[in-house]
Amino acid sequence: EVQLVESGGGMVQPGRSLRLSCTASGFSFGAYAMSWFRQAPGKGLEWVGFIGSNVYSGTTDCAASVKGRFTISRDDSKSIAYLQMNSLKAEDTAVYYCTRGRYQFDYWGQGTLVTVSS
Amino acid sequence: QSALTQPPSASGSPGQSVTISCTGTSSDVGGYNHVSWYQQHPGKAPKVMIYEVSKRPSGVPDRFSGSKSGNTASLTVSGLQAEDEADYYCSSLAGNNNFVFGTGTKVTVL
Numbered sequence: 379e380v381q382l383v384e385s386g387g388g389m390v391q392p393g394r395s396l397r398l399s400c401t402a403s404g405f406s407f408g409a410y411a412m413s414w415f416r417q418a419p420g421k422g423l424e425w426v427g428f429i430g431s432n433v434y435s436g437t438t439d440c441a442a443s444v445k446g447r448f449t450i451s452r453d454d455s456k457s458i459a460y461l462q463m464n465s466l467k468a469e470d471t472a473v474y475y476c477t478r479g480r481y482q483f484d485y486w487g488q489g490t491l492v493t494v495s496s
Numbered sequence: 497q498s499a500l501t502q503p504p505s506a507s508g509s510p511g512q513s514v515t516i517s518c519t520g521t522s523s524d525v526g527g528y529n530h531v532s533w534y535q536q537h538p539g540k541a542p543k544v545m546i547y548e549v550s551k552r553p554s555g556v557p558d559r560f561s562g563s564k565s566g567n568t569a570s571l572t573v574s575g576l577q578a579e580d581e582a583d584y585y586c587s588s589l590a591g592n593n594n595f596v597f598g599t600g601t602k603v604t605v606l
Binding site: 415422423424425428439441442475481482483484486487488489 | 499530532534541542543544547548553585587589592593594595596597598599600
């Protein structure tokens with residue numbers, strides 16, 4: 379059974395950093411791209427970024443709204459994808475989801491809440 | 497990137513059909529076949545119901561169908577059931593690896 383479990387969320391002050399983890403199981407992790415999405419409280423979904431599979435040398439890209447502040451990486455030996463978030467702003471407050479895939483997102487984690495507040 | 501436009505709400509009685517539209521531009525919906533629809537129940541993660549405009553993942557009932565014409569995609573739920581009551585979001589590839597989402601539609605089963 380495919381499972382994605384996010385962790386690392388919490389409350390953080392503006393300007394600080396946080397790293398989210400997405401631990402995968404039930405599939406050959408290294409063969410798949412992984413993506414991150416977020417959803418602000420009471421709002422719609424927003425694509426955050428993706429990292430390609432090892433076949434594509436782990437190519438990454440992020441949305442313009444987070445580019446330069448957020449970085450996506452992966453550790454295939456541990457089946458974990460990471461979302462490093464720096465210089466956090468209040469508008470980054472959201473539930474963050476990791477998903478499997480680059481163009482089709484067939485499995486989603488349960489999400490982890492990040493609250494940016496002083 | 498502007499959000500795709502969806503009606504804020506839609507409703508139908510059990511057994512009826514409801515269709516949700518998703519309007520974008522030639523730079524997103526009209527330019528790619530990577531259009532997906534997601535169902536989201538309160539407090540839960542989104543679940544993909546349709547991908548690549550009209551394909552259904554295994555396990556999704558065939559009551560759910562998708563289509564596209566020009567810059568507008570549509571999701572039809574036939575034979576509405578109580579468990580279909582949820583928020584529905586469309587999404588589309590929008591070039592340069594970007595994805596854009598719709599504004600969301602709350603479906604109510606009367």
